[in-house]
Amino acid sequence: xxTGVFIVQGWEAGPEGINLHSxxxxxxxxxxxxxxxxxxxxxxxxxxxxxxxxxxxxLDRIVIAGDSPGFxxxxxxxxxxxxxxxxxxxxxxSFRQHGGSGMGTPRAESVVACAVLGVPFPLAARPGTxxxxxxxxxxxxxxxxxxxxxxxxxxxxxxxxVERQATIGGHMAMFDKTFPTLDCAACILTPxxxxxxxxxxxxxxxxCEVEDISGSPGNYKVRVRKKARHVDxxxxxxxxxxxxxxxxxxxxxxxxxxxxxxxxxxxxxxxVPNAYVLDEASCLYFETNGEKCGVxxxxxxxxxxxxxxxxxxxxxxxxxxxxxxxxxxxDATKIERYxxxxxxxxxxxxxxxxxxxxxxxxxxxIVTKTRRQNKRTKEDEWVLDxxxxxxxxxxxxxxxxxxxxxxxxxxxxxxxxYSLKFAHLVKEKLPDATCYEFYIDMRAFGKGYEEFAERIVxxxxxxxxxxxxxxxxxxxxxxxxxxxxxxxxxIDSPVDMAILAVGLVPAKGSERIAQMLGVGRDADGWFxxxxxxxxxxxxxxxxxxxxxxxxxxxxxxxxxxxxSAVAAGVLKSVNTGRGLDSRAELSLSDIEARAxxxxxx
Amino acid sequence: MAIRVNPKLxxxxxxxxxxxxxxxxxxxxxxxxCPFSENPYIFPRRPMRNLQMGLEDKLxxxxxxxxxxxxxxxxxxxxxxxxxxxxxxxxxxWLTAKYDFSGISRxxxxxxxxxxxxxxxxxxxxxxxxxxxxxLRGGSIYSYDGPNAFLPAESIHIFDWVLAGVLLVLxxxxxxxxxxxxxxxxxxxxxxxxxxxxxxxxxxxxxxxxKRYAKCEKKRPWAVHLVLMLSYLIMLxxxxxxxxxxxxxxxxxxxxxxxxxATVGLLGTxxxxxxxxxxxxxxxxxxxxETDWIFLILLIVVAFTGILQHILHRAGLDAAANLxxxxxxxxxxxxxxLEVPFSKWSHLAYRPLGMYFSLVRADAVRRVPEEAAQPVxxxxxxxx
Numbered sequence: 001x002x003t004g005v006f007i008v009q010g011w012e013a014g015p016e017g018i019n020l021h022s023x024x025x026x027x028x029x030x031x032x033x034x035x036x037x038x039x040x041x042x043x044x045x046x047x048x049x050x051x052x053x054x055x056x057x058x059l060d061r062i063v064i065a066g067d068s069p070g071f072x073x074x075x076x077x078x079x080x081x082x083x084x085x086x087x088x089x090x091x092x093x094s095f096r097q098h099g100g101s102g103m104g105t106p107r108a109e110s111v112v113a114c115a116v117l118g119v120p121f122p123l124a125a126r127p128g129t130x131x132x133x134x135x136x137x138x139x140x141x142x143x144x145x146x147x148x149x150x151x152x153x154x155x156x157x158x159x160x161x162v163e164r165q166a167t168i169g170g171h172m173a174m175f176d177k178t179f180p181t182l183d184c185a186a187c188i189l190t191p192x193x194x195x196x197x198x199x200x201x202x203x204x205x206x207x208c209e210v211e212d213i214s215g216s217p218g219n220y221k222v223r224v225r226k227k228a229r230h231v232d233x234x235x236x237x238x239x240x241x242x243x244x245x246x247x248x249x250x251x252x253x254x255x256x257x258x259x260x261x262x263x264x265x266x267x268x269x270x271x272v273p274n275a276y277v278l279d280e281a282s283c284l285y286f287e288t289n290g291e292k293c294g295v296x297x298x299x300x301x302x303x304x305x306x307x308x309x310x311x312x313x314x315x316x317x318x319x320x321x322x323x324x325x326x327x328x329x330x331d332a333t334k335i336e337r338y339x340x341x342x343x344x345x346x347x348x349x350x351x352x353x354x355x356x357x358x359x360x361x362x363x364x365x366i367v368t369k370t371r372r373q374n375k376r377t378k379e380d381e382w383v384l385d386x387x388x389x390x391x392x393x394x395x396x397x398x399x400x401x402x403x404x405x406x407x408x409x410x411x412x413x414x415x416x417x418y419s420l421k422f423a424h425l426v427k428e429k430l431p432d433a434t435c436y437e438f439y440i441d442m443r444a445f446g447k448g449y450e451e452f453a454e455r456i457v458x459x460x461x462x463x464x465x466x467x468x469x470x471x472x473x474x475x476x477x478x479x480x481x482x483x484x485x486x487x488x489x490x491i492d493s494p495v496d497m498a499i500l501a502v503g504l505v506p507a508k509g510s511e512r513i514a515q516m517l518g519v520g521r522d523a524d525g526w527f528x529x530x531x532x533x534x535x536x537x538x539x540x541x542x543x544x545x546x547x548x549x550x551x552x553x554x555x556x557x558x559x560x561x562x563x564s565a566v567a568a569g570v571l572k573s574v575n576t577g578r579g580l581d582s583r584a585e586l587s588l589s590d591i592e593a594r595a596x597x598x599x600x601x
Numbered sequence: 602m603a604i605r606v607n608p609k610l611x612x613x614x615x616x617x618x619x620x621x622x623x624x625x626x627x628x629x630x631x632x633x634x635c636p637f638s639e640n641p642y643i644f645p646r647r648p649m650r651n652l653q654m655g656l657e658d659k660l661x662x663x664x665x666x667x668x669x670x671x672x673x674x675x676x677x678x679x680x681x682x683x684x685x686x687x688x689x690x691x692x693x694x695w696l697t698a699k700y701d702f703s704g705i706s707r708x709x710x711x712x713x714x715x716x717x718x719x720x721x722x723x724x725x726x727x728x729x730x731x732x733x734x735x736x737l738r739g740g741s742i743y744s745y746d747g748p749n750a751f752l753p754a755e756s757i758h759i760f761d762w763v764l765a766g767v768l769l770v771l772x773x774x775x776x777x778x779x780x781x782x783x784x785x786x787x788x789x790x791x792x793x794x795x796x797x798x799x800x801x802x803x804x805x806x807x808x809x810x811x812k813r814y815a816k817c818e819k820k821r822p823w824a825v826h827l828v829l830m831l832s833y834l835i836m837l838x839x840x841x842x843x844x845x846x847x848x849x850x851x852x853x854x855x856x857x858x859x860x861x862x863a864t865v866g867l868l869g870t871x872x873x874x875x876x877x878x879x880x881x882x883x884x885x886x887x888x889x890x891e892t893d894w895i896f897l898i899l900l901i902v903v904a905f906t907g908i909l910q911h912i913l914h915r916a917g918l919d920a921a922a923n924l925x926x927x928x929x930x931x932x933x934x935x936x937x938x939l940e941v942p943f944s945k946w947s948h949l950a951y952r953p954l955g956m957y958f959s960l961v962r963a964d965a966v967r968r969v970p971e972e973a974a975q976p977v978x979x980x981x982x983x984x985x
Contacts, residue, residue: 337634337678399628404680440628469633469678483629488647489640490632 133319142170144548151567180452217542259361330401402503412503667955673884713891832866
């Protein structure tokens with residue numbers, strides 16, 4: 001076969017970490033390749049000139065190579081047909097689909113080799129199998145980790161579930177309602193959490209962090225740091241005596257800092273394990289090196305507070321690892337024009353989520369902050385008082401930190417829907433309040449989502465097309481300036497509360513986990529899956545899987561679906577005792593040799 | 602009325618400098634940050650939309666581009682890098698070309714080379730004309746002023762007034778066309794002469810103070826532009842009315858103090874702008890069209906040679922002063938004759954006019970009563 005290789009770039013920067021000159025010369029040395037041409041960045045291609053080129057070189061196979069070559073397939077197919085060739089012989093070599101930019105030049109070259117030889121890449125680059133241990137480590141116990149753990153444990157296999165926080169549940173436990181069904185999030189999640197806590201096949205490790213992972217696919221050795229919790233989980237009965245006597249306060253992580261918690265506390269009443277935790281950073285006892293306080297240990301009726309407890313390292317041997325570390329939200333202080341952190345009643349989505357949650361600091365009341373004098377410092381400060389005045393008008397601003405070349409270029413996928421949910425909650429709790437949604441494009445993509453969006457409009461929320469640019473304060477009144485694109489006018493809306501629909505970003509620590517496991521991350525920092533379309537839960541490393549929002553922003557149904565899918569992959573290898581080896585370790589010559597032998601048959 | 606769409610409009614505007622309009626996804630961020638975007642003149646998003654849709658006629662009749670001062674905040678905060686500020690600038694260039702009846706403006710904006718050639722040609726013709734004229738009438742190159750002067754002030758004075766007259770006619774013609782596109786042909790407008798007179802104050806107000814420019818969050822571009830404009834205005838008055846006094850041997854401080862102030866203003870602001878355009882220090886300097894460079898360089902040459910001939914004359918080097926005078930005229934004539942009616946400098950008329958018209962227009966928009974939708978009646982023959 002006489003093959004022509006055409007390299008095209010979709011973006012100025014080109015595929016990251018791939019040397020295109022090297023790919024060019026490699027392709028030119030492949031046996032059947034006649035011509036190799038680099039067409040540059042987003043070329044404007046003409047089928048007639050291309051067909052002349054095909055005729056001149058008497059080419060009967062075309063390979064389009066690049067980060068997204070599919071954009072250029074139609075013009076090449078047309079050119080091939082014009083030249084009298086077989087349009088089916090236009091083949092794609094997509095670097096992005098098979099390993100992304102993280103895998104470097106040899107991977108790109110092997111993708112080109114497979115396309116030139118006419119062999120599907122996943123077939124040629126199929127790693128061998130290896131003996132796999134039965135245990136499974138799951139990093140992160142949000143809804144993804146919980147779902148995967150239950151699926152695997154219910155099949156009778158051992159699961160080690162590691163969670164950084166003192167309770168499992170992740171972000172979903174903070175939510176009040178889920179969209180679009182407006183089910184209570186806790187009613188769905190807490191039974192699952194309890195099931196995890198009681199399951200005999202799940203070893204739950206909360207307040208723990210993965211320290212180090214060694215070994216090879218199918219046989220990983222994991223070192224887990226059990227941070228000193230200072231409370232014995234087994235004997236704690238959650239009587240609250242320690243919290244009542246604790247003199248120190250710190251912002252609550254679970255309430256996103258809108259309320260305070262004590263230094264010894266339980267994150268929320270339905271926490272699993274239902275036991276308290278002592279935060280060393282804010283504790284008076286640890287601040288004074290044990291000279292002062294220690295009152296919690298004295299007050300505890302069951303003597304389960306151990307102030308002398310130290311961090312502990314435990315080791316587990318597992319065959320498979322599931323990454324389910326979730327996400328963080330975008331730091332809204334980076335966008336100064338919205339006044340987050342300066343104006344008291346500008347909240348992020350998670351803060352509002354806690355405020356409107358019945359178990360939150362205001363008991364589910366939506367209130368604006370009140371100005372009050374701090375008795376100790378004699379300074380005025382803004383306080384969230386459950387009896388404070390409710391807002392008369394609320395604005396919800398979409399796409400904060402998302403779809404923006406200056407922040408994150410990607411769409412965070414969940415914000416449109418949770419913003420609509422907020423509008424419903426505002427209208428439900430404060431029927432007289434005016435509610436605005438300022439959006440760019442309404443992305444209601446799932447089952448029942450579009451209907452949900454229509455219902456919110458029917459409820460009387462003003463859904464305004466046009467992202468606002470600025471929140472200012474004029475004589476103590478917040479004013480939002482924006483363009484109402486559909487009715488073609490400028491608006492200045494006075495509002496009492498603004499909610500920023502912040503986008504999702506990769507969780508803190510995902511870089512460290514990626515390094516530890518040898519898994520790639522894409523340009524935005526999300527974990528790379530093995531194949532975007534056909535292997536969305538596997539990774540380049542054998543025995544390492546990915547589930548939930550740490551792969552890409554996802555809503556709850558998608559996260560749960562992926563978590564169950566991941567369990568299927570894990571159970572397959574646990575049941576047969578053999579799992580796939582790492583594809584990352586296949587060398588260019590391995591893949592090329594296999595592709596040649598496949599091409600011959 | 603049918604709306605004609607020009608699908609090539611967006612490509613056409615690319616030549617005028619708007620390269621990234623397609624990136625816009627209409628979030629309305631630019632309109633919201635703009636201090637001038639107020640009902641009913643909403644921009645830059647709306648003109649960008651019209652551009653994407655190829656609504657040439659609508660854009661031709663729009664006043665919005667003249668209401669923008671290009672502080673560049675919209676471009677800085679644009680989430681898509683669509684450069685709304687530069688799009689407005691390009692629309693001003695395109696409108697200048699549309700207003701000009703002769704087509705010369707269009708030629709200049711579409712090709713910087715043609716403009717450059719025209720400038721050089723005009724400069725050479727100027728030099729040739731003045732030298733020939735001076736030699737034929739027996740002027741001495743060694744004499745700057747007095748009866749035997751190489752270029753006597755009285756004659757130059759007459760030449761100035763003739764040139765000013767010609768330019769005024771050309772510019773007024775283009776202004777009339779601007780009025781027709783933006784106001785005259787719009788049948789929904791109900792603008793009485795009284796309304797035009799009532800709002801007439803806006804014209805000199807915006808021309809002299811440029812107070813709208815001061816509304817931009819950044820004040821420096823406004824200050825620079827105001828100093829440049831006022832310096833030029835002072836120079837113009839001095840040259841049109843006091844040329845003889847300016848080139849006389851004796852220094853009349855009552856006159857010359859203005860000349861010196863204006864010279865300092867001109868040199869300072871033009872060199873600041875040149876530095877900015879080279880370093881791309883501010884958003885409005887980030888994208889320089891070929892016509893911007895030509896205009897700026899002409900400004901600097903004229904200001905520099907203007908003061909140089911004065912210094913040389915004071916130093917007694919009359920021959921050198923006369924030579925520099927010729928070079929000065931080689932800059933002045935193309936700058937006035939080409940830039941004022943056909944290119945960048947024409948904004949001295951279009952911008953205040955745009956603001957004036959926008960005030961009139963806002964009051965004159967006649968509310969057309971919405972007609973009740975009529976059912977479309979299709980007659981059908983009864984069969985049988």
